[in-house]
Amino acid sequence: xxxxxxxxxxxxxxxxxxxxxxxxxxxxxxxxxxxxxxxxxxxxxxxxxxxxxxxxxxxxxxxxxxxxxxxxxxxxxxxxxxxxxxxxxxxxxxxxxxxxxxxxxxxxxxxxxxxxxxxxxxxxxxxxxxxxxxxxxxxxxxxxxxxxxxxxxxxxxxxxxxxxxxxxxxxxxxxxxxxxxxxxxxxxxxxxxxxxxxxxxxxxxxxxxxxxxxxxxxxxxxxxxxxxxxxxxxxxxxxxxxxxxxxxxxxxxxxxxxxxxxxxxxxxxxxxxxxxxxxxxxxxxxxxxxxxxxxxxxxxxxxxxxxxxxxxxxxxxxxxxxxxxxxxxxxxxxxxxxxxxx
Ligand SMILES: NC(=O)c1ccc[n+]([C@@H]2O[C@H](COP(=O)([O-])OP(=O)(O)OC[C@H]3O[C@@H](n4cnc5c(N)ncnc54)[C@H](OP(=O)(O)O)[C@@H]3O)[C@@H](O)[C@H]2O)c1
Numbered sequence: 001x002x003x004x005x006x007x008x009x010x011x012x013x014x015x016x017x018x019x020x021x022x023x024x025x026x027x028x029x030x031x032x033x034x035x036x037x038x039x040x041x042x043x044x045x046x047x048x049x050x051x052x053x054x055x056x057x058x059x060x061x062x063x064x065x066x067x068x069x070x071x072x073x074x075x076x077x078x079x080x081x082x083x084x085x086x087x088x089x090x091x092x093x094x095x096x097x098x099x100x101x102x103x104x105x106x107x108x109x110x111x112x113x114x115x116x117x118x119x120x121x122x123x124x125x126x127x128x129x130x131x132x133x134x135x136x137x138x139x140x141x142x143x144x145x146x147x148x149x150x151x152x153x154x155x156x157x158x159x160x161x162x163x164x165x166x167x168x169x170x171x172x173x174x175x176x177x178x179x180x181x182x183x184x185x186x187x188x189x190x191x192x193x194x195x196x197x198x199x200x201x202x203x204x205x206x207x208x209x210x211x212x213x214x215x216x217x218x219x220x221x222x223x224x225x226x227x228x229x230x231x232x233x234x235x236x237x238x239x240x241x242x243x244x245x246x247x248x249x250x251x252x253x254x255x256x257x258x259x260x261x262x263x264x265x266x267x268x269x270x271x272x273x274x275x276x277x278x279x280x281x282x283x284x285x286x287x288x289x290x291x292x293x294x295x296x297x298x299x300x301x302x303x304x305x306x307x308x309x310x311x312x313x314x315x316x317x318x319x320x321x322x323x324x325x326x327x328x329x330x331x332x333x334x335x336x337x338x339x340x341x342x
Contacts, residue, residue, distance in 0.1 A: 002342060003096030004322050007058045009049030013323045015061070023093060023100045030079075030106050031070040032086065036316065036339040037094035038064030038119045039325040040157065041245060046092070053275050055092040062094025062340075064122040065101070066115045076103050085109040089122035089273045095319065097342045104290040105273055107297050113304060117311035120161060120337050125300050125309065126293065127269040128162035128218060131240040133169070133296075135265035136216035140170040147215030150174045150205060150232050152225055153245060154190065155181035155335045161309075162218040163188045168308040171215070174208055176201065176225075184335045188310065199224055205232040213237060223247025233262040240265050312336035 045051040072079035088101040109118045132138045149166040153159035154175035167189040175185030176194040213234025222244035274286025314334045317325040
């Protein structure tokens with residue numbers, strides 16, 4: 001099969017597309033014909049050996065795929081029929097014509113949802129949902145009042161998902177992103193917009209929220225945006241740190257949390273899909289977390305059925321176009337997801 005291959009730790013642009021043997025089917029797994037694989041910023045860190053988790057070399061990068069079922073391992077109970085359209089989260093291996101995935105991480109794509117945009121379902125949507133629902137415990141206020149949520153990178157993969165999820169739970173959204181992409185979060189119902197070219201935004205948020213501040217900040221950026229974001233929280237508000245696309249890993253004087261009655265929480269979706277090597281059972285805990293992950297995917301698909309989520313692909317490239325695909329992400333042009341089409 002054709003695949004993007006990583007032979008040694010290197011820059012993403014130095015990867016190669018080659019013919020390699022298809023991966024063997026293993027117990028508990030499904031073989032997919034990959035229709036599209038997500039291209040994300042973090043893949044650059046993985047192939048450079050700078051991610052918290054290092055696949056064994058050589059490997060095929062890519063952790064998000066949509067495609068159709070080719071076959072299931074003999075031990076799989078209730079196997080999905082060949083041809084079933086699915087999305088899947090992988091340890092690695094998505095940027096290839098075929099991929100082998102644990103059945104617990106394969107979810108059928110409902111009729112009516114086009115296959116390619118569903119590539120936002122394995123990681124982008126559940127990351128935003130887990131951050132806002134599990135960590136920030138976002139919900140309507142006691143009198144039905146609508147809490148404010150500030151979303152960073154609001155036109156990109158995780159941020160745009162965050163805009164839709166915050167709206168789905170009845171919040172009001174302040175979307176912060178580049179001016180050229182302003183209409184993207186606004187098209188998903190964002191109530192206010194802030195230009196990400198303007199580094200100070202605490203006063204603007206205070207004005208928009210009538211002084212009350214935000215109940216939650218979805219922080220994909222880190223750096224200065226983290227410091228400013230903390231100062232946008234209202235009483236009891238929580239900033240969820242999920243990435244550092246904008247710069248440095250922030251440091252925090254925790255007295256600010258005490259003085260302002262606010263919180264900071266972290267969300268690593270990878271933990272819930274088996275990417276953390278040291279679970280309590282000595283393994284990676286993927287089986288233990290699978291019911292919770294699958295329940296979240298079911299909630300997301302229910303919201304899609306209700307018209308509350310609108311996953312979208314920004315651009316698609318053939319496998320050989322992997323450099324151009326990553327350049328779209330790196331260049332901050334992507335609205336929604338960028339994919340490779342093996
Ligand atoms: N914790 C988790 O479980 C988890 C899961 C998935 C992703 N992540 C992380 O979350 C972050 C966002 O993911 P994503 O898929 O939404 O990423 P993305 O598509 O690459 O978007 C990142 C956005 O950040 C903004 N940005 C600001 N400064 C930037 C800079 N110096 N370089 C690049 N972008 C910059 C850009 O928005 P504007 O141009 O509009 O300002 C860009 O669109 C990434 O760091 C990713 O690794 C974490």
